[in-house]
Structure formats: C-alpha cells, structure tokens
Amino acid sequence: MRLVATLFILVLLCPTSVRADEPRNFEDHILPLLREHCANCHRPGKTRGGLDVTTMEKLEKGGSAGPSVISGLAENSPLFRAISHIGNEEAMPPEQDKLPPHILAAFKGWIEGGLKPNATGRARETRAVVQLTVDSASFGAPSTPPVFIRSLPPRADAPHLVRALPVMALAANPWAPIIAVGGQDETVLHDLSDGHRIGSLPFAAGEVRVLRFSRNGQVLLVGGGRPTSSGKVELVELKTGNSLAMVGEDFDVVLAADLSPDQSLVATAGPEKLVRVYRVADGALVWTMKKHADFITSLEFSPDGKHLASADRAGGIFITDATNGENPRLLAGATDAVNQLAWRSDARSLAAACGDGQALLYDPVSSRLVAKWAAHEGGCLSIAYGREGSLLTGGHDAKASLWEESGKQISQFKNCDTAAFRVVFTSAQNPLVGDWSGDVREWTPEGKEVRVLSARVRN
Ligand code: HEC
Numbered sequence: 001m002r003l004v005a006t007l008f009i010l011v012l013l014c015p016t017s018v019r020a021d022e023p024r025n026f027e028d029h030i031l032p033l034l035r036e037h038c039a040n041c042h043r044p045g046k047t048r049g050g051l052d053v054t055t056m057e058k059l060e061k062g063g064s065a066g067p068s069v070i071s072g073l074a075e076n077s078p079l080f081r082a083i084s085h086i087g088n089e090e091a092m093p094p095e096q097d098k099l100p101p102h103i104l105a106a107f108k109g110w111i112e113g114g115l116k117p118n119a120t121g122r123a124r125e126t127r128a129v130v131q132l133t134v135d136s137a138s139f140g141a142p143s144t145p146p147v148f149i150r151s152l153p154p155r156a157d158a159p160h161l162v163r164a165l166p167v168m169a170l171a172a173n174p175w176a177p178i179i180a181v182g183g184q185d186e187t188v189l190h191d192l193s194d195g196h197r198i199g200s201l202p203f204a205a206g207e208v209r210v211l212r213f214s215r216n217g218q219v220l221l222v223g224g225g226r227p228t229s230s231g232k233v234e235l236v237e238l239k240t241g242n243s244l245a246m247v248g249e250d251f252d253v254v255l256a257a258d259l260s261p262d263q264s265l266v267a268t269a270g271p272e273k274l275v276r277v278y279r280v281a282d283g284a285l286v287w288t289m290k291k292h293a294d295f296i297t298s299l300e301f302s303p304d305g306k307h308l309a310s311a312d313r314a315g316g317i318f319i320t321d322a323t324n325g326e327n328p329r330l331l332a333g334a335t336d337a338v339n340q341l342a343w344r345s346d347a348r349s350l351a352a353a354c355g356d357g358q359a360l361l362y363d364p365v366s367s368r369l370v371a372k373w374a375a376h377e378g379g380c381l382s383i384a385y386g387r388e389g390s391l392l393t394g395g396h397d398a399k400a401s402l403w404e405e406s407g408k409q410i411s412q413f414k415n416c417d418t419a420a421f422r423v424v425f426t427s428a429q430n431p432l433v434g435d436w437s438g439d440v441r442e443w444t445p446e447g448k449e450v451r452v453l454s455a456r457v458r459n
Contacts, residue, residue, distance in 0.1 A: 024110035026056045027118035033103055034059075037093055049090075056117055065089075066286060066323045071124040074111040076133060076264070076281045083107065087135050130245040132219065132235070132263040132280050139215050139261050139303065145176045146217035148238045152189065152199025164454070167434025170422035171211035171220070177427055178238070180220055181440055181453075182208030187222050187236075192426060192442065195451050201241060205232035209253060209270075213238075215261045215303070217427075223257035223268060225250065233257050233266050235280065247278045249285065256298045260322060261305040269296035275310050277325065287325035291318050298340045302347040307364065309350055311338035317352060319364055331362050333369035342385045349405070351391055353383035359393055361405060373407030382423045390445075392431050394420030400433040402445055411447040 024030065034042075034053040041048040051063030059079070062068035068079040075086060082092035084104050091098075098104075110116065114123030169182025177192035184207050189198035203222050210223035218238055225231035231250030234243055247266045248254060255270035265286065269275045273296060275289040294314035301308050301322055308325075311317045315334035321327050337355035344351070349370075352360040357380050361371040376395020384392045390410060394400040400420045402410040413420075418436035426432050430450060431443045442450040 023113045023116055023123065024106055025116040025118050025121065026059075026110065029106055030110050033106060037099060037103075041093075056115070060115070064324070069111055069115060070279070070281060070284075071115045072112060073281050074108040075131070076279075077111055080104075080107055080111060087133075130235075130281055132244065134216060134261075134263050139305070142175055142216050146173065146238055148173070148176055148178050148191075149189075149198060149241045150191070152201065152241050155186075155200055155202060164438030166419075166436040167422050167438060167440060169208050169211040169224075170424055170432065170434040170440065171213050172424045172426045172432055173213045173217045173238070174215065175217040175427050176238075179424075179426065179432065179440070179453075180211045180213075180222075181434065182211050182222075182224070184208075187211060187220070189241075190440075190453050192428075192451075195453065197453075199241075201236060203234060205230065205234065205246070206253065209255050210257045212258055214259050214263060219244065219259065219263065221257060221259045221266070223248075223254040225253040227253045227271070229253075231268060231270055233268055233278075235259065235266075245280060245283070247280060247283050248276070250276060256296050256310065258300050258308075260301045261303060265301075265322065267299050267301065267308055267310075269299050269310060271295045273312065275299060275308070275320075275325070277308070277322075289318070289320055289325045289328060291328050291330075292316050294337075297338060300341050300343055302343050302364070303345050304347045306347070309341050309343065309364070311341050311352060313337040313355075315354070317341065317350075317362070319350070319367070329367050331364075331367050331369070333360060333362075333372070334358075339380065340382050342383050342391075344385045344389060345387055349385075349389075351383050351385060353380040353393060355379045357395065359383060359391065359403065359407070371405065371407055373403075375401060375403070376420075381419060381421055384424050386425045386429055388429070392423045392425060394423035394433055398435070400431060400443075402431060411445060413441070413443045413447060413449075415441060415449060 038053050042051045042053040049063040052058040069077045074080040081087050082089040085091045116123045172179045179190050181188045187201045206226040208224045212221045220236040223233045231254035232248045235245045248268050252271045254268045257268045267277045273292045277286045292312040294312040296312050299310035307319050308322045309319045317331040318328050338352050340353040342351045350362045350364045357376045358372050359375040363370050375393045376397045378396035380395050382394040391403045396419045398416045400413040416435040420433050422434040424432050434440045440453040
C-alpha cells in the first residue's frame with residue numbers, strides 16, 4: 001500500500017513527464033527544455049559558441065563545431081555529448097550540475113527518434129550507425145599495440161594480374177608491423193615482422209588509390225573508385241579484416257582521403273577539384289570546399305584534428321578548419337604540381353612534395369614557407385614525416401632520401417628499379433618505398449636494405 005501511494009505521488013509530482021512510448025518532438029518537449037536551461041546563452045543576439053537553440057533549423061546547423069544534433073545518433077551529437085558530459089565537449093550548461101536523468105532521456109529519445117519537429121511532423125530517417133569515434137586523449141601511442149589479423153582466407157575472386165601494378169597506394173601501421181599495398185580492386189596486407197603476406201582485402205569500389213591507417217592503428221582507410229564514375233572510401237577493422245563502413249558519394253575516383261584523428265570524419269578529393277567531408281557515423285556529407293583549381297592530389301587532417309590541408313596539381317595548398325571547412329588559407333610558394341602533403345606529428349609543420357623536384361616546408365600557423373630544397377631530379381612524388389621529425393621523400397629519379405628539416409640529407413636509398421612512387425615510415429621508423437614496378441622495399445634509416453616485398457611474385 002505504501003509503495004502504491006509513493007508511486008502515485010511521484011506521478012503527481014511529474015506532470016510534464018512523457019510516457020516512454022510517446023515520441024518526443026521539438027516543439028512540445030525539447031524547445032521548453034532548451035528555453036529553460038540553454039537559451040540564456042544560446043539565442044539570437046547571444047550565440048555562445050556560435051549556437052542558437054531557439055529554432056530547430058538553427059539547432060541543426062549548430063555552432064562553431066558544426067551540427068549539434070545528428071538524427072538517430074544521440075551519443076554522436078555534440079549537444080547530447082555536452083549535456084551528458086561525454087568526451088571532450090565543454091560540459092553544458094557550464095559550471096552547473098549535470099541536468100537530471102529524465103531531461104537527458106528526453107533529449108536522447110528525441111534525437112534517436114529522428115528529430116521529430118512537432119506532434120504531427122514526420123521523424124527523420126535515421127541512417128545506419130557506425131560508432132568509431134575516439135577521444136582526443138587517445139591520439140598518441142596506444143597503451144597496447146593494435147591487434148591485427150594474421151591471415152586472410154584466399155579469395156576465389158582475386159584479380160588475376162598479367163603484370164604487376166605500380167605501387168599507387170602504400171601505408172604502414174603507426175604502431176604495429178603491418179603494411180598495406182594498394183592494387184586493382186584489392187589491398188594486400190603484409191606482416192613486416194617476418195615479411196609474410198597476410199592476404200588480400202577486396203575493394204568492391206574499384207582501384208585503390210589511397211591507403212591510411214587511423215592514428216590509433218586499428219582502422220585501415222581504403223580510398224579509390226572508378227575514374228570519371230565513382231569514388232568511395234572503405235573503413236576496415238584491422239583486427240578482423242571486416243568492413244566497418246563504406247563512405248563517399250564522389251563522382252570520380254578518390255585520389256586523396258583521410259580519417260580524422262577522432263575518427264568522426266572522412267575527407268575525400270580527386271579530379272573533381274572539390275574537397276568533401278563526410279561524417280563516419282551515418283555517411284552524411286558535412287561540408288565541401290571549392291577552392292582548388294586543379295585535380296586534388298593529397299589531403300590530410302592535422303594530427304590535433306583541428307585543420308585539413310589539401311593540395312592540387314596546379315600548386316595550390318589550402319588549410320581549412322576541419323569541422324566546418326571555414327577560414328580557408330592559401331599556402332603560397334609551390335611553383336609546380338603538389339604530389340603529396342604530410343603533417344609533422346605535433347601539427348606545427350606541413351611538408352609538400354612538388355613536381356619540380358622540391359620539398360617544401362610550411363609553418364601552418366603563419367602560412368609561411370620556411371624551407372625548401374631540391375630533393376629529386378624530375379619530380380618529388382611522395383613525402384612522409386617521421387615521428388622524430390625527419391623527412392622521407394621519393395622521386396622520379398628512382399631514389400628515396402631521408403632528410404633533416406633543414407634539407408640536409410641523412411641517407412639515400414638507391415635500389416629502386418623505377419620511380420619511387422610512395423614512401424612511408426614503418427612502425428619501427430624504417431623507410432619503406434613502393435615503386436613503379438610494384439616492389440616495396442624496407443630499409444634501415446642508415447641505408448641497409450631489410451627486405452623486398454614484390455607484387456610480381458604472389459606468395
Ligand atoms: C551560461 C551560459 C551557457 C549556458 C546556460 C549554456 N551554454 Fe552552451 N555554451 C556556452 C559557451 C560559452 C559555449 C562555448 C564553449 C567553448 O567553445 O569553449 C557553449 C557551447 C555549447 C555547444 C558547442 C557549440 C559549438 O558548436 O561549439 C553546445 C552544443 C552547447 N553549448 C549546448 C548547450 C546546451 C544544450 C545548453 C543547455 C542544456 C547550454 N549549452 C547551456 C555557454 C552556455
């Protein structure tokens with residue numbers, strides 16, 4: 001009897017509570033909460049953080065960090081993360097206790113129910129959910145090395161090669177001895193601890209033109225597609241080799257792509273001269289940038305996740321804000337095609353490989369060119385920054401070189417047969433060079449060859 005009475009009183013005390021199965025909508029349930037708890041600082045004339053919460057349209061547009069609510073995905077929505085104190089978002093409302101659970105539940109229900117505008121309005125369709133976001137606290141070295149698959153089952157549909165393809169895409173895991181080599185409709189994984197071929201990951205979208213490991217080493221980004229027709233990016237879980245998501249609605253092959261350090265965004269670009277940034281969670285296009293005058297050849301998020309740098313075949317290099325594409329800045333000084341960009345791990349230097357053979361270094365804060373030197377005769381094709389700040393370049397002259405940031409050469413690796421098309425550092429910080437003939441060579445920084453992995457011999 002006492003229990004029944006207590007329940008009855010509780011019900012009386014919460015006259016505005018909604019039944020759990022009643023869908024929440026903006027007008028009746030969310031706007032009153034926003035007015036009471038948030039509008040003091042987030043309304044027309046006082047938009048702290050750039051955010052106005054007084055209409056649904058403005059709430060969706062969001063503030064300086066981009067859209068504040070994502071249909072179907074409460075835990076990916078900056079607004080919900082801020083009020084429930086998840087992740088790196090500033091806790092809201094600031095300097096107050098967390099809002100009570102029934103209010104958090106109302107926001108969660110409304111977002112997950114598809115952002116219904118009012119009692120009669122329709123809920124938004126909610127897209128498939130991919131939960132990959134990591135906190136910025138984990139951007140550095142992981143406490144344990146990433147686990148990776150040791151062998152992939154042989155594929156009956158493996159492409160039959162008459163001749164080896166140039167190494168157009170090459171990536172080395174930052175924290176584990178595993179590398180990925182791009183090919184036609186596939187990515188081949190090798191284990192550098194013993195050189196064995198782990199196997200081939202199919203890429204249904206077409207040719208593989210860009211490969212990158214996530215900053216934590218657990219996800220492999222595969223970008224490419226079919227020239228003049230479609231471009232896609234696939235995210236693959238390294239532990240299992242399974243596809244996590246296919247992102248991108250580009251109309252030409254993806255030549256440049258990257259996954260943001262917090263794994264929430266994928267940027268793509270290519271012959272369309274357009275940078276597109278998609279949200280990993282639901283594949284939605286978040287922003288685009290139309291500044292480049294020629295094919296975009298390379299792009300990379302800064303290691304702190306704040307900026308996106310992109311470069312094109314006409315020598316244009318731009319840096320923009322990563323979350324919304326605002327404040328684009330031109331980095332002048334390249335007098336020929338820029339083939340590749342690379343950020344230093346502290347985000348305080350940006351390197352560029354140029355078609356005229358030069359290596360360029362920029363200060364990304366002032367946009368100033370701070371160093372340049374002739375790196376390769378006939379063209380510098382690829383550039384990579386080592387963890388300790390040394391630079392690796394590859395060129396048309398069939399050589400790869402290791403440099404100090406002053407442009408002083410540390411060592412040179414000459415055994416490439418043909419153009420040194422792609423260079424990267426392995427997790428052990430050894431130079432790795434992929435060439436035009438399809439070979440991948442690992443060197444010690446002193447210039448001793450460790451091994452050759454050849455695409456011409458299928459082992
Ligand atoms: C006392 C003033 C104040 C109140 C009340 C307040 N905020 Fe904020 N809010 C701010 C400030 C200031 C920022 C900018 C913080 C920053 O960028 O460091 C901000 C930023 C935000 C952002 C990030 C916007 C962006 O895109 O960068 C969100 C989301 C947000 N608030 C949601 C809320 C919600 C939801 C409420 C109510 C539950 C609320 N805020 C209440 C002051 C307030």
